[in-house]
Amino acid sequence: MMPELVEMVPSHFDRVIKIERAVFPSPWKRRDFEFARNRKNGFCRVVMVECEIVGYVVGFLIDREFHLANLAIAPDLQQRGLGRKTIEAVFDLLETKARVVSLEVRMSNWVAIDLYKKMGFETIAIRKAYYTDPREDALVMLKPLNTRLSDWVSQVFEV
Numbered sequence: 836m837m838p839e840l841v842e843m844v845p846s847h848f849d850r851v852i853k854i855e856r857a858v859f860p861s862p863w864k865r866r867d868f869e870f871a872r873n874r875k876n877g878f879c880r881v882v883m884v885e886c887e888i889v890g891y892v893v894g895f896l897i898d899r900e901f902h903l904a905n906l907a908i909a910p911d912l913q914q915r916g917l918g919r920k921t922i923e924a925v926f927d928l929l930e931t932k933a934r935v936v937s938l939e940v941r942m943s944n945w946v947a948i949d950l951y952k953k954m955g956f957e958t959i960a961i962r963k964a965y966y967t968d969p970r971e972d973a974l975v976m977l978k979p980l981n982t983r984l985s986d987w988v989s990q991v992f993e994v
């Protein structure tokens with residue numbers, strides 16, 4: 836299955852929110868997707884397979900950092916490589932626009948953590964009680980694009 840990333844438009848919201856509610860303990864609301872869509876630096880795509888929405892990915896480009904804010908694949912279509920292919924497609928789209936991809940993930944979400952590690956993300960910090968409902972720590976993960984994390988860090992901080 837080869838997913839296609841398509842710009843998210845308001846007519847996609849019902850399906851997106853249905854998936855969101857099915858996969859997250861404290862789901863985003865419609866206004867969160869609207870906010871991301873209306874932001875100049877927002878990146879909102881639905882993941883389509885054979886004209887069906889099977890997931891979505893949302894992020895923000897801040898200077899040369901792409902913050903991956905939300906990613907989900909519909910429960911009945913998980914574990915078929917769609918999550919991995921979606922992230923790879925995001926990396927391709929970013930090309931030279933971003934130097935690093937950042938994200939937060941619930942400490943207990945080992946499925947996602949496993950996937951991010953396989954895609955080259957490294958854990959750089961823990962944010963205590965970052966999540967509510969239920970309260971939980973977040974791992975902060977970074978993936979440098981076209982460079983190593985240590986090289987990226989030394990360039991940013993001029994160490």
Ligand SMILES: CC(C)(COP(=O)(O)OP(=O)(O)OC[C@H]1O[C@@H](n2cnc3c(N)ncnc32)[C@H](O)[C@@H]1OP(=O)(O)O)[C@@H](O)C(=O)NCCC(=O)NCCS
Nearest residue numbers: 858906907908913914915916917918919940946947949950
């Ligand atoms: C995280 C998520 C997007 C992954 O999507 P997916 O399409 O199921 O992932 P893939 O099929 O591409 O799997 C890639 C890797 O993820 C891991 N993975 C995915 N599902 C897994 C499962 N049920 N058990 C163990 N590992 C799993 C594996 O490391 C897998 O690698 P492999 O194919 O070499 O075994 C999906 O599980 C999801 O939507 N989860 C709920 C929302 C969420 O947690 N989003 C991330 C928030 S930060």
